[in-house]
Amino acid sequence: xxxxxxxxxxxxxxxxxxxxxxxxxxxxxxxxxxxxxxxxxxxxxxxxxxxxxxxxxxxxxxxxxxxxxxxxxxxxxxxxxxxxxxxxxxxxxxxxxxxxxxxxxxxxxxxxxxxxxxxxxxxxxxxxxxxxxxxxxxxxxxxxxxxxxxxxxxxxxxxxx
Amino acid sequence: xxxxxxxxxxxxxxxxxxxxxxxxxxxxxxxxxxxxxxxxxxxxxxxxxxxxxxxxxxxxxxxxxxxxxxxxxxxxxxxxxxxxxxxxxxxxxxxxxxxxxxxxxxxxxxxxxxxxxxxxxxxxxxxxxxxxxxxxxxxxxxxxxxxxxxxxxxxxxxxxxxxxxxxxxxxxxxxxxxxxxxxxxxxxxxxxxxxxx
Numbered sequence: 001x002x003x004x005x006x007x008x009x010x011x012x013x014x015x016x017x018x019x020x021x022x023x024x025x026x027x028x029x030x031x032x033x034x035x036x037x038x039x040x041x042x043x044x045x046x047x048x049x050x051x052x053x054x055x056x057x058x059x060x061x062x063x064x065x066x067x068x069x070x071x072x073x074x075x076x077x078x079x080x081x082x083x084x085x086x087x088x089x090x091x092x093x094x095x096x097x098x099x100x101x102x103x104x105x106x107x108x109x110x111x112x113x114x115x116x117x118x119x120x121x122x123x124x125x126x127x128x129x130x131x132x133x134x135x136x137x138x139x140x141x142x143x144x145x146x147x148x149x150x151x152x153x154x155x156x157x158x159x160x161x
Numbered sequence: 162x163x164x165x166x167x168x169x170x171x172x173x174x175x176x177x178x179x180x181x182x183x184x185x186x187x188x189x190x191x192x193x194x195x196x197x198x199x200x201x202x203x204x205x206x207x208x209x210x211x212x213x214x215x216x217x218x219x220x221x222x223x224x225x226x227x228x229x230x231x232x233x234x235x236x237x238x239x240x241x242x243x244x245x246x247x248x249x250x251x252x253x254x255x256x257x258x259x260x261x262x263x264x265x266x267x268x269x270x271x272x273x274x275x276x277x278x279x280x281x282x283x284x285x286x287x288x289x290x291x292x293x294x295x296x297x298x299x300x301x302x303x304x305x306x307x308x309x310x311x312x313x314x315x316x317x318x319x320x321x322x323x324x325x326x327x328x329x330x331x332x333x334x335x336x337x338x339x340x341x342x343x344x345x346x347x348x349x350x351x352x353x354x355x356x357x358x
Contacts (some may be wrong), residue, residue: 016211023218058274071327074303076254106271130268130328 026052028140029069029079035112035119036081039067039149040139048141049081049149051134062087062129064158065151067136068110073127081136082110082120085153088129089161096122100159106130109158221250223337224266226278230309230316234264234349235278246338247278247346249331259284259326262350264333265307270321278333279307279317280351285326288356292319297356303327308351 021027031040031047040047051069055061062068062084072078086092086109091102103109107126112118121127139145217223226235226245235245249266253259259281269275283289283306288297292312300306304323309315318324336342 013208016208016215019215019219020211023215071325072303073325073327074301076303076326076329104271106269106273128268128270128325128328129273130270131325132273 024053026050026054027134029081029136031081033117035114035117036067036083037114039083039113039152040081040136041145045142047139047145049136050138050140052137053134055135056132062108062132062135063151064090064160065153067149068132069134069136070110070127070131071133073124073131079133080110082112082118083152085109085111085121086126086158087161091159091161093157094122095157101126108132113152219251221248221252222331223247224249224276224278224331224333230311230314231264231278231280232311234280234310234346245336245342247333248335248337249333251331253332254329259305259329259332261355262348264346265329266331266333267307267324267329270324270328276330277307277317279309279315280349282306282308282318282351282354283323290354290356292354305329310349 027050029049029051031042031049034042040049064085064087066084067081068084069079069081072080086103088103088105088107090109091100092109093100103126107128109121109126111120111122136149138148224247226247229236235247253263259265261281261284263281264278265281266276266278269277283300285300285302285304287300289300289306290297292308300323304325306318306323308317308319333346335345
């Protein structure tokens, strides 16, 4: 009995499953801005990346060097993508201020790969881990850039707790 | 010896289709029907669970209050029953409809696994009188100041400073339990905290 009612029910269920997957497991995000060059590009075509939300569960699987998605501390409606360099308790060297800061409990330090144009923790300080929205794992578009987004740490900047 | 078509008698190994079907349906008939029912039941439960999850993630969720930092607005967990249970709505997050005096639920800035419930005192860009002193601070962009009603035992912005709005996960609007308190939460706008600059 495949009438229009059955089709409607099927699409509603599909939409429900899609929304749940998007909110809790994985979703896609489009990159704007060049603060993460060369890892993520927005010219000539905006990269589209896969964001895993599995890391947001109780085990909170973020590692130093992951590229993370988080809500901007200065505008909660905006999402930002940067690399996570330091976890709570780590000491990080801030080159511009020639100082070493300790990341407070419950916070983390994020920086963009393109240091010249990136607006990140060097400007607004460590951000609470509660702002995290996921971890960028792969680039899915454009086709010539498909692949994993690798974990990378700058040399000699972070002393782990 | 004719070249006409020969007619084979049906043998025991090839029973006519009708009785075969009936035989298959009769002995496991209960299993087929029960299996169908179980499958339908499982699908319904799964759909209800997904609908519940989606509503809880995006529209409104139910929270049990613990701790006494919001006394007397919320009563702490007693020994027999858990504390007040309230409804927290999430639509405020997208429409950016926070107002002074709202009770908000947010992730603790020093421990992202914990959820706090406090009252919103000041919004981004406002100048606010710090409690207990004559100092005025400006709330940075994208941040807000939260305080518990029970100033004596509340760990809030007076300790950890203004919090980013991105940590807010909902706004408490109604009581659900205990029955004597069921209904809308009374709004209480804090007085004399915002400095008109």
